[in-house]
Amino acid sequence: MIVRDRFRGLxxxxxxxxxxxxxxPLAINGAIEAWFGYRDQRARLDQLLGVQATSAAAEIHNFIxxxxxxxxxxxxxxxxxEADDGRRTDALRLFRQAPAIVSLTLIDNNGLERLxxxxxxxxxxxxxxxxxxxxxLVGAHAGRVWFSDVSYxxxxxxxxTVAIVGNRPAVGAAIAExxxxxxxxxxxAITVGETGLAFVLDRQGRxxxxxxxxxxxxxxEETTSRPFRAIRDAIGPGEGFATSRDAxxxxxxxxxxxxxxxxxxxxxxxxxxEAYAPIYAALQRTTVLLAGSTIFAGLLAYAFAHRMTExxxxxxxxxxxxGAGSFEHRISIQTGDEFQRLAxxxxxxxxxxxxxxxxxxxxxxxxxxxAPQVADLVDRAGDDSVLDGRRTDVVVVFCDLRGFTAFSAGVAPEDVMSVLSGYYEVLGRVIxxxxxxxxxxxxxxxxxxxxxxxxxxxxxxxxxxxxVEMQKRVQGLITNWRSQGxxxxxxxGLASGPATVGRIGYDDRLDYTAIGSVxxxxxxxxxxxxxxxxxxxxxxxxxxxxxxxxxxxGSRQIKGFDEAIPVFGISHDAL
Amino acid sequence: MxxxxxxxxxxxxxxxxxxxxxYLCPESPELFGSRLRAFHQGLREAGFVEGHNVAIVYRxxxxxYARLPALAGELIARDVDLVVAPGGxxxxxxxxAAGVTKTxxxxxxxxxxxxxxxxxxxxxxxxxxxxxSLSVDVSPKRLELMQELLPAATTLGVVTNPTSxxxxxxxxxxHAAAETLGVHLKIFSASKAEEFESVFxxxxxxxxxxxxxxxxxxxxxxxxxxxxxxxxxxxxxITQTRDFPLAGGLMSYGGDFMQSHRRAGIxxxxxxxxxxxxxxxxxLVTKVEFVINLRxxxxxxxxxSPSVVSGxxxxxx
Numbered sequence: 036m037i038v039r040d041r042f043r044g045l046x047x048x049x050x051x052x053x054x055x056x057x058x059x060p061l062a063i064n065g066a067i068e069a070w071f072g073y074r075d076q077r078a079r080l081d082q083l084l085g086v087q088a089t090s091a092a093a094e095i096h097n098f099i100x101x102x103x104x105x106x107x108x109x110x111x112x113x114x115x116x117e118a119d120d121g122r123r124t125d126a127l128r129l130f131r132q133a134p135a136i137v138s139l140t141l142i143d144n145n146g147l148e149r150l151x152x153x154x155x156x157x158x159x160x161x162x163x164x165x166x167x168x169x170x171x172l173v174g175a176h177a178g179r180v181w182f183s184d185v186s187y188x189x190x191x192x193x194x195x196t197v198a199i200v201g202n203r204p205a206v207g208a209a210i211a212e213x214x215x216x217x218x219x220x221x222x223x224a225i226t227v228g229e230t231g232l233a234f235v236l237d238r239q240g241r242x243x244x245x246x247x248x249x250x251x252x253x254x255x256e257e258t259t260s261r262p263f264r265a266i267r268d269a270i271g272p273g274e275g276f277a278t279s280r281d282a283x284x285x286x287x288x289x290x291x292x293x294x295x296x297x298x299x300x301x302x303x304x305x306x307x308x309e310a311y312a313p314i315y316a317a318l319q320r321t322t323v324l325l326a327g328s329t330i331f332a333g334l335l336a337y338a339f340a341h342r343m344t345e346x347x348x349x350x351x352x353x354x355x356x357x358g359a360g361s362f363e364h365r366i367s368i369q370t371g372d373e374f375q376r377l378a379x380x381x382x383x384x385x386x387x388x389x390x391x392x393x394x395x396x397x398x399x400x401x402x403x404x405x406a407p408q409v410a411d412l413v414d415r416a417g418d419d420s421v422l423d424g425r426r427t428d429v430v431v432v433f434c435d436l437r438g439f440t441a442f443s444a445g446v447a448p449e450d451v452m453s454v455l456s457g458y459y460e461v462l463g464r465v466i467x468x469x470x471x472x473x474x475x476x477x478x479x480x481x482x483x484x485x486x487x488x489x490x491x492x493x494x495x496x497x498x499x500x501x502x503v504e505m506q507k508r509v510q511g512l513i514t515n516w517r518s519q520g521x522x523x524x525x526x527x528g529l530a531s532g533p534a535t536v537g538r539i540g541y542d543d544r545l546d547y548t549a550i551g552s553v554x555x556x557x558x559x560x561x562x563x564x565x566x567x568x569x570x571x572x573x574x575x576x577x578x579x580x581x582x583x584x585x586x587x588x589g590s591r592q593i594k595g596f597d598e599a600i601p602v603f604g605i606s607h608d609a610l
Numbered sequence: 611m612x613x614x615x616x617x618x619x620x621x622x623x624x625x626x627x628x629x630x631x632x633y634l635c636p637e638s639p640e641l642f643g644s645r646l647r648a649f650h651q652g653l654r655e656a657g658f659v660e661g662h663n664v665a666i667v668y669r670x671x672x673x674x675y676a677r678l679p680a681l682a683g684e685l686i687a688r689d690v691d692l693v694v695a696p697g698g699x700x701x702x703x704x705x706x707a708a709g710v711t712k713t714x715x716x717x718x719x720x721x722x723x724x725x726x727x728x729x730x731x732x733x734x735x736x737x738x739x740x741x742x743s744l745s746v747d748v749s750p751k752r753l754e755l756m757q758e759l760l761p762a763a764t765t766l767g768v769v770t771n772p773t774s775x776x777x778x779x780x781x782x783x784x785h786a787a788a789e790t791l792g793v794h795l796k797i798f799s800a801s802k803a804e805e806f807e808s809v810f811x812x813x814x815x816x817x818x819x820x821x822x823x824x825x826x827x828x829x830x831x832x833x834x835x836x837x838x839x840x841x842x843x844x845x846x847x848i849t850q851t852r853d854f855p856l857a858g859g860l861m862s863y864g865g866d867f868m869q870s871h872r873r874a875g876i877x878x879x880x881x882x883x884x885x886x887x888x889x890x891x892x893x894l895v896t897k898v899e900f901v902i903n904l905r906x907x908x909x910x911x912x913x914x915s916p917s918v919v920s921g922x923x924x925x926x927x
Binding site for chain 2: 134
């Protein structure tokens with residue numbers, strides 16, 4: 036229930052906001068880092084492959100130029116017409132020095148072949164064949180060093196013809212056939228990364244050097260050379276390395292460099308998986324980090340969202356319960372922030388509401404027998420103990436209508452109720468005015484207590500004034516009633532003295548009352564009071580003597596009292 | 611030691627996945643030792659070591675080349691994964707004729723195309739490929755070198771093995787070269803070791819001044835015997851293999867057999883790794899070596915010209 040609620044409302048918003056606040060910068064940062072890492076690595080790879088291609092080309096070039104410079108030794112001395120055995124010695128020495136040279140031909144200044152030595156065929160000495168139209172010779176004369184196109188001996192071994200002339204025509208020229216299979220030693224020694232390799236293509240794009248010699252031996256075949264040419268063509272004239280696929284279809288990163296002279300191309304190729312291994316590793320690292328930090332962001336966001344919404348949920352729940360009347364409920368939030376302050380203020384509010392309600396209930400109860408202001412007073416004291424049973428001096432006031440029973444029998448009930456209602460309304464107002472305590476009323480009679488439960492100043496005087504006010508008011512009513520033919524009178528009796536006061540009754544049916552002879556005395560005095568009469572006992576009379584006009588009515592035999600007791604009257608006409 | 615050998619062989623028997631090479635050899639282990647070492651070196655370069663990840667079954671013809679087809683048949687019966695046929699064209703031809711269905715890797719001095727062993731060097735075709743040391747091709751060079759040593763000689767003896775599949779083509783080339791060089795040839799035949807002596811003996815009787823041996827494995831593996839005979843009869847001779855001058859013969863000119871056997875080993879390894887023989891072009895060795903023995907020349911009362919000495923790859927003094 037709570038969990039389901041969690042995915043509506045604030046929780047998902049907070050969660051999403053917090054999650055994005057953490058995860059998004061991380062993701063962007065990761066992506067940017069990955070991108071720049073990729074670019075850097077590509078640049079590094081480009082540089083690396085470029086350097087390797089250049090250095091491989093330099094090594095291949097060295098192989099060729101070594102041969103050319105060895106040949107250079109043979110075109111230094113001018114030719115004479117005599118046979119020269121020294122040249123043959125030089126030629127055979129060259130064979131030992133340059134194992135790649137298969138045959139060597141020396142041409143004199145007239146374009147005549149003077150010496151031909153071969154590893155496989157027979158030598159020719161002083162054949163004097165005219166070689167001046169030989170393209171090798173023509174080419175060498177044009178550019179000092181001449182390289183032929185690659186030819187394939189017996190359809191397999193790549194051969195190159197190198198021709199060189201000396202610095203003057205008299206020294207003639209040297210033409211050598213070179214078995215390019217021996218470049219294998221150079222090309223197989225070139226390492227490109229872990230598994231990369233270098234290979235050489237001639238001008239026509241035929242394979243002439245590769246670490247796998249068996250490919251070179253089929254270099255003349257289109258099917259062998261095509262995939263290598265494809266790699267070279269993929270690189271193109273643009274800058275940087277290119278990606279292509281090797282003969283096995285594996286992607287490779289390749290770069291090339293030209294070999295000046297024979298006009299070859301050296302290509303270095305590295306499997307892409309190896310070339311990009313650092314990129315992949317970096318990407319993988321970034322991905323793992325991102326995944327980790329995303330999970331962390333999620334947990335963090337969940338925790339924060341929980342921290343933020345949990346107090347709100349508690350507040351919501353709390354206010355609902357308080358609203359439903361559980362004022363004793365307290366919202367427990369210990370976050371130390373605004374939420375806790377808010378919860379505390381809710382708690383305070385709940386407490387105040389509870390107090391207010393109790394106050395209301397008590398007032399309601401008190402108002403049943405206390406004048407509203409007295410009830411308020413008692414309530415403000417915040418203590419019911421004033422209503423507890425105790426013995427205290429009180430003034431008890433009884434009043435009732437004379438001839439009411441006879442009157443009520445003779446008139447319609449509505450008239451009786453109308454008379455009573457007006458009667459009690461007047462009395463109620465007076466009781467409230469004098470802050471007296473209404474104890475009970477039955478029919479036309481009424482009992483009022485002064486000085487309990489709330490003590491007052493000069494209770495007797497107040498009771499007397501209360502009685503006088505009652506007489507005045509009720510007599511006003513009686514005048515009216517009499518004009519309507521209702522023969523009723525109103526008498527009051529009051530007595531002072533100690534009585535036991537307190538609440539009696541059960542549950543909500545509680546009343547405040549006074550018990551003691553003073554109550555009986557007051558009731559009896561009331562009973563013996565005639566219309567317009569206020570009878571008071573000795574104690575009361577003593578208390579108000581000098582303050583109010585008291586009339587000594589002598590001793591009267593009062594029912595329930597053995598001896599006649601002195602009775603006094605108050606003339607309200609006199610006030 | 612014996613226990614260790616038993617242990618190793620039994621442990622090998624427990625590796626059914628280990629490939630088996632059938633090694634068909636025309637000679638005995640003693641004569642073939644240096645070639646076998648070169649073969650093992652090549653095999654090791656390709657990642658295979660005998661007894662470790664490859665087993666080798668040897669069949670030795672011990673000079674009786676007629677036994678080669680039967681020995682090849684034995685290897686077929688053993689169902690080896692690969693047949694290596696080193697030491698000359700007869701071996702390759704015997705293996706091919708025996709109907710080996712697995713790959714054959716040969717090592718020979720002849721031209722495998724001309725012998726019909728392969729279709730072409732770059733695309734051998736079928737189940738056979740290998741290495742040629744070019745020794746057969748350079749027979750005329752031996753004649754040239756001999757003529758250079760003996761410029762006054764008019765007739766040079768040539769020894770040929772009539773049983774060799776390359777004998778005809780070699781003689782043809784030699785005759786053509788002799789014409790160019792302006793010398794006459796006296797042809798001697800020998801196909802058994804017992805015939806060698808009569809050849810040397812007859813050189814003196816006939817007017818030939820020296821002996822040029824054609825390229826032939828049977829001759830090549832009997833260099834010591836030939837060197838001894840040449841010294842005994844005081845005959846200048848040249849053969850295809852460096853073993854000859856090293857054993858006291860005068861000189862040799864031929865392909866580097868160390869290189870060819872080593873390359874055969876590499877090819878055998880590549881085939882074991884799963885490469886198709888049709889994708890492995892026939893390799894020609896890159897090195898043809900010229901070895902001379904100056905001591906022998908002195909004993910024979912001959913002298914090499916400075917240009918010959920400077921052109922020699924190795925000089926025994």
